[in-house]
Amino acid sequence: MDARRAENGLRQSIEELPGSLIRHVAEPNMHREGLLKLWFGEPDVPTPQFIKDAATAALDDNHVFYAQNRGVPLLRQTISTYASALHGSDIGIDRITISGSGMNAIMMVSEALMSAGDNMVAVGPIWPNCKETVRIMDAEARQVSLRLGDDGRWQLDMDELFDACDDRTRAIFVNSPGNPTGWVMPRADQQALLDECRRRGIWLIADEVYIRFAYETDLPLGRAPSFLDIAKADDRLIVINSFSKSWSMTGWRLGWITHPVDCGEAFEKLVEYNIANPTTFVQYAGVVAIRDGEDFVTETVERYRRNRDIVVQRLGAMKRVTLSRPEGAFYAFFAVDGMTDSVAFAQKLIDDVGVGLAPGRAFSEDGEGWMRLCFAADTATVSAAMDRLDPVLG
Ligand SMILES: Cc1ncc(COP(=O)(O)O)c(C=O)c1O
Known part of the structure; x- marks a missing residue:
């Protein structure tokens, strides 16, 4: 039998893909009453209602047919205008593809870049999907891990990152x-990093889906730094x-x-062969989200900032906890003293105190011993979770 085929005849690399450990913890416990679900x-x-209304209006206008592979021009133009303003440079419509x-998008980027035997180096711990797409292409996903400094902030050893790359590295x-x-x-x-990638001809893939969630920034619109602020159009x-x-x-x-x-x-072509086009009427709702959504984004980020402050103060004070200070996104990632099985510990927290968290091992081997708490919740829920966690972790 072909070494790369599994028993059932499928490709071995597909058979080897791990299931989500977050779902492994969450799914059997979803039905539980009174559980605080922050997993x-x-x-x-x-x-928001105005985005739903835009989708309804697009349906009424019969935006229900196939559309352009790379997205409806109005949405691409709206994103081009938004991105150009956000990054203070001209990002033309010809650089935008809707997914x-x-x-x-992550899957298509892997398809575009990775061949069997190539490798990609990711900065971790990281959401597992970013690396698994590379494995689907029969390429290797490597990881260089952030380390937590004494000040509670993550540090990346740039030399370690560069040393992890070799002549089969297609992307960081x-x-x-x-x-x-x-x-x-x-x-x-x-x-x-951009300079090194330029020097070595390595692609840089930047996942900036959380760019608007930054809590310690002085950039306009409260966003995090982006590679689009510093890159040239042809990088x-x-x-x-x-x-x-x-x-x-x-x-x-x-x-x-x-x-x-x-x-x-x-x-x-990749959009054509994956999905033909992103859902047409949804794209019209996307136009309105970007055009009219700034107040919503600002309010949401302010709420999460308050939640983050509560988590940093309360979780950070618990004796068994080593907390990294979240500067962005909406997660608290923390190590628990004496804990060596994050999946079992997640179940224990569900059973004993009614708090659902994601196990650190879901985000790579070196996430073992850690837990992730999502604070994109209402403030009362976040505070209640702190009250419940305190007897176990305090
Ligand atoms: C880092 C990161 N990238 C990408 C995504 C994908 O987001 P979506 O597929 O919902 O756009 C997620 C979702 O959790 C994420 O955490």
């Missing part, structure tokens, strides 16, 4: 603000973005990719 990474409030979610993957870490890559590190840079987090649209499945102009045709 998944999604906003707590539904999509059917951030996840779909950076997710900042980071899931699960809350790490925000400082501008100086972004510049050093080998691909930036992934999504409507899911900023506009509370996780179920709508809409995102976008920013890429060099000469990659447009390749992404056009």
Whole structure:
């Protein structure tokens, strides 16, 4: 039998894909009454009404047919205008391709870049999907891990990152603000990484789906630093973005990719062969989300900032906890003294104190001993979770 085929005849690399450990913990416990569920990474409030109304209006206008592979021109133009204002440079429509979610964008970028035997180096701990797409392509996903400094802030050893690359490295993957870490890559590190990628001809993939969730920034619109602020239009840079987090649209499945102009045709084909086009009427709702959604984004981020402050203060004071200070995204990632099985510990927290968290092992081997708490919830729930966790962790 072909070594790369599994018993059932499917490709071995597909058989080897791990299931989600977050779901492994969450699914058997979802029905539990009174459980504070902070395990998944999604906003707590539904999509705002004005975005839903835009979708309804688009349906009434019969935007129900196939559309352009790379997205309806109005949405691409709206994103081009938004991104140009956000980054203070001209990001033309020819650099924008709409995708059917951030996840779909990540998969297409892997398809565009990775061949069997290539490798990608990711900064971790990281949301597992970013690396598994590479394995689907029979390529290798490597990881260089952030370390927590004595000041509670994550640090990336840039030399370690560069040393992990070799002549089969096609891309470095950076997710900042980071899931699960809350790490925000400082501008100086972004510049050093971009310079190194230019020098070695390595692609830089930046997952910036949490860019609007930054709590310690002085950039306009309260956003995190982006590679798009410093890159040139023809740099080998691909930036992934999504409507899911900023506009509370996780179920709508809409995102976008920013890429060099000469990659447009390749992404056009990849969209064609994956999904043909992102859902047409959803794209019209996306236009309204971006155009009219700034107040919503600002209010949401302010709420999460309050939640983050509560978590930093209360969880940070618990004796068994070593907490990384989340500078962005909406997660607290913390180590628990004496805990060595995060999946079992997640179940114990559910059973004993009624709090549902994600096990650190879901985000790579070196996430073992850690837990992730999503604070994109209402403030009362976050405070109640702190009250419940205190007897176990305090
Ligand atoms: C780092 C990161 N990238 C991408 C995504 C994908 O978001 P979506 O597929 O909902 O756009 C997520 C979702 O949790 C994420 O955490």
